[in-house]
Amino acid sequence: MGNAYIKGFIENRIYTGKLKKICFPGLNCYSCPGALGSCPIGSFQAVALDIRYKFSFYIAGFLLLIGVTLGRLICGWVCPFGFIQDLLYKIPGIKIKIHKVFNYFKYVVLILFVIILPVFLVDEFGTGAPYFCKLICPAGTLEAGLPLGLINPDLREGLGLLFKWKVAVLVLVIVLSILSKRPFCRVICPLGAIYSLFNRISFYQMSVDIGKCTKCGICTQNCPVDHAVYEKPNSKECIRCGGCKSKCPNKAVESGFKSYKTNKIPEKKAEDTNF
Amino acid sequence: MLKGTRVFLVAMSIIFIALGIFQGEVQQVFVKATLVCLECIGIG
Numbered sequence: 001m002g003n004a005y006i007k008g009f010i011e012n013r014i015y016t017g018k019l020k021k022i023c024f025p026g027l028n029c030y031s032c033p034g035a036l037g038s039c040p041i042g043s044f045q046a047v048a049l050d051i052r053y054k055f056s057f058y059i060a061g062f063l064l065l066i067g068v069t070l071g072r073l074i075c076g077w078v079c080p081f082g083f084i085q086d087l088l089y090k091i092p093g094i095k096i097k098i099h100k101v102f103n104y105f106k107y108v109v110l111i112l113f114v115i116i117l118p119v120f121l122v123d124e125f126g127t128g129a130p131y132f133c134k135l136i137c138p139a140g141t142l143e144a145g146l147p148l149g150l151i152n153p154d155l156r157e158g159l160g161l162l163f164k165w166k167v168a169v170l171v172l173v174i175v176l177s178i179l180s181k182r183p184f185c186r187v188i189c190p191l192g193a194i195y196s197l198f199n200r201i202s203f204y205q206m207s208v209d210i211g212k213c214t215k216c217g218i219c220t221q222n223c224p225v226d227h228a229v230y231e232k233p234n235s236k237e238c239i240r241c242g243g244c245k246s247k248c249p250n251k252a253v254e255s256g257f258k259s260y261k262t263n264k265i266p267e268k269k270a271e272d273t274n275f
Numbered sequence: 276m277l278k279g280t281r282v283f284l285v286a287m288s289i290i291f292i293a294l295g296i297f298q299g300e301v302q303q304v305f306v307k308a309t310l311v312c313l314e315c316i317g318i319g
Binding site: 039060 | 309
């Protein structure tokens with residue numbers, strides 16, 4: 001809701017005001033009629049594509065600032081696409097777990113499709129493309145491609161093979177989101193990959209009181225990314241939604257901007273303590 | 276140590292943002308964000 005421009009849907013056009021100079025910290029599409037801010041991943045590629053820059057200090061600085069302050073708190077509380085996946089998972093039916101090894105794939109997506117390909121895979125004129133947005137991003141298809149295609153006949157005529165590919169990716173992500181918890185966030189999202197690198201050092205920290213924790217596993221059952229918070233409270237995979245905190249029967253999970261001391265600094269301890 | 280790392284990263288992020296603004300990257304973001312991104316919607 002922090003990035004909601006309802007008027008855009010009513011007037012059938014995207015927002016073009018000054019707020020678009022600033023990024024919204026969650027994954028979104030700046031071509032969504034309902035977006036007030038820009039997408040950091042799209043903006044990073046857009047600047048890198050310009051021959052004058054090749055690298056965006058503005059967006060890198062923004063992501064660094066958000067990351068070191070909050071870590072993946074954005075994924076758990078702000079990201080609209082994460083929220084959509086949470087809703088889809090509520091649809092009853094067969095559920096599957098994602099193996100941890102797939103979590104590393106999002107770093108491949110980040111390095112390859114966001115950083116390397118837009119700069120180095122260029123045409124004869126030296127022009128690249130925002131390959132993550134173009135080939136993968138299901139948020140762009142859902143939030144911009146489909147609504148704009150529906151309401152704008154001129155754009156609808158231009159939708160071809162690439163659009164079909166993007167719809168196929170979106171359908172796959174939707175199906176996987178019904179079957180498993182937040183598959184896009186865990187396996188694909190390059191923005192989550194960036195923020196995840198800061199979870200251990202960010203000002204905002206998670207903590208488990210090892211004196212109170214009984215390792216009952218209720219936290220893991222309620223975690224949208226199947227993470228055992230008592231094993232590694234500030235793991236790269238934790239999206240800091242606070243689900244574990246509210247569900248813990250012993251109130252052993254804490255989070256905030258304070259420094260945790262004595263038995264509440266289990267980051268290293270918990271890894272060593274064979275829980 | 277951790278506090279020092281955080282302060283260093285915050286300082287670096289501010290320097291990066293300032294450098295980006297100074298180089299005119301904000302305008303580039305604005306131009307891209309205020310036009311319909313054809314790649315994003317599956318045309319480009």
